[in-house]
Amino acid sequence: MREAPVKPISRQVDLNLLDLFDAIFRTRNLTEAGQSLGLSQPAMSHSLSRLREMYEDPLFVRSRQGLQPTPFAERLAGPVAAALQIVRGTLEKTSFNPLTANRTFRIAMTDLGEQLLLPMLVKRLAVEAPHVRIETQDKTIGPVAEALATGELDVGIGFISGKIPGIYQRVLFSDDYVCVVREDHPMVRSPAISLEAFRQMGHVLADLPGGAHTGVIEKILKAPTLNANVVLKVNHFLSIAPLIANTGLIATVPRNLATTFVNSWKLRLVQPPFQFPSFDVTQYWHQRYDHEPSNVWLRNILGSISRDVERADLAKTVIQGD
Incomplete structure (x- = not known):
């Protein structure tokens, strides 16, 4: 005998009603709960009726001390509050604190990039992110693009020609x-x-x-x-x-x-x-990590130190008479 399909939770529970339940449980007052949610008295009364119908329980009864939860509502309050907190947490953007971060960034670059950028990068990290570690890998662009997509690599740096699907690029500096x-x-x-x-x-x-x-x-x-x-x-x-x-x-x-x-x-x-x-040296990363805070931070650091690599002031004076 085939089991009946389970209804999607969105058809069983209205998240707005759970928010309303939590507000009433905390305030024990329909008007005060409505003000916190930006709802009118009639809207609150209508929503509370829907809640009672959904759970087949009165949930709250009036008393001299305000609205009092039923035993069922008492049992429901903890799980509802926890569920709402989890949902709210998904809406909060994660942050990255380089001073306390303890992680490894993996960067694709050739020995050229290591010679030019790594000394300055390590110097910056010692001050701004003392617990951050760097690993470099030398790969051709095909494997690099795949590794960026999977998260095996965080960013790549180098001279590449053309666009690669799913890979974003930003020029770090120009050279000849x-x-x-x-x-x-x-x-x-x-x-x-x-x-x-x-x-x-x-x-x-x-x-x-x-x-x-x-x-x-x-x-x-x-x-x-x-x-x-x-x-x-x-x-x-x-x-x-x-x-x-x-x-x-x-x-x-x-x-x-x-x-x-x-x-x-x-x-x-x-x-x-x-x-x-002439040519451009670029950093490149996968679109999946375009807004990821630690990846954004790393790209900004690399962009900052790359401005110091620009050849204008130093390299042009090296050739005698140039």
């Missing part, structure tokens, strides 16, 4: 490309390298899996009009600095990263013999 050579390179004496020298020198290329930088740089270097001599491909940008410092090779890298190379190694920045395109 510049060449790096060792400080005493015999073929590069001026702030800009000649086209002939650029063709003759051996090039190092960072070949990051799924990285947009690789495609942009390699497309130009291998163009028929240039046909540069790419002698070495490496998996990470940070491998380039010691290679350049100890060889006669040249590399084309993002300018902000090149600036950190100059500060740590005996390298020079030189302008390439033609204009490489």
Whole structure:
């Protein structure tokens, strides 16, 4: 024998009536309860009649001390108040307090992002969120988008081309490309390298899996009009600095990263013999977490420190004569 289908709770209970029951139980006065709910006396009387019909119990009876609950209403009061509190709680937005938060944020970024952003991020967190931890992961954009959707990752940072369904993006800063050579390179004496020298020198290329930088740089270097001599491909940008410092090779890298190379190694920045395109470094996150307080906070922190990375003040002065 098939069981009768259970009626949806919305057809059995009117939430407004439960709110009314709670108000009457607390005040023991129909007029005062109506004022707290913004209802007139007739509306309160009508709603109380519906409540009595729904529960098949008088619920409240008049006395000299006001409306007194029946034994059934006494038993009902606790569960109703608890249920209303739960419902109200769903309407309250959760907050995020970085000073007391104890959690781990997971960010997708390459070694380039780690070099540029992590030192400043850790410094900020030490003051503003001392118990927050950071884990970075280097993934191609496909797995990153999936991990953002599932919550495995909180945000991603990098240079990506095009839009991805379900993924929101915000530009952190803009950058362009510049060449790096060792400080005493015999073929590069001026702030800009000649086209002939650029063709003759051996090039190092960072070949990051799924990285947009690789495609942009390699497309130009291998163009028929240039046909540069790419002698070495490496998996990470940070491998380039010691290679350049100890060889006669040249590399084309993002300018902000090149600036950190100059500060740590005996390298020079030189302008390439033609204009490489500029690009935007973006942070990206899944639409599910667009309003999630901790995710919003993290994105704002990253946006703030990224403004300090802008190349305008520092990097433009690194190339002598530029």
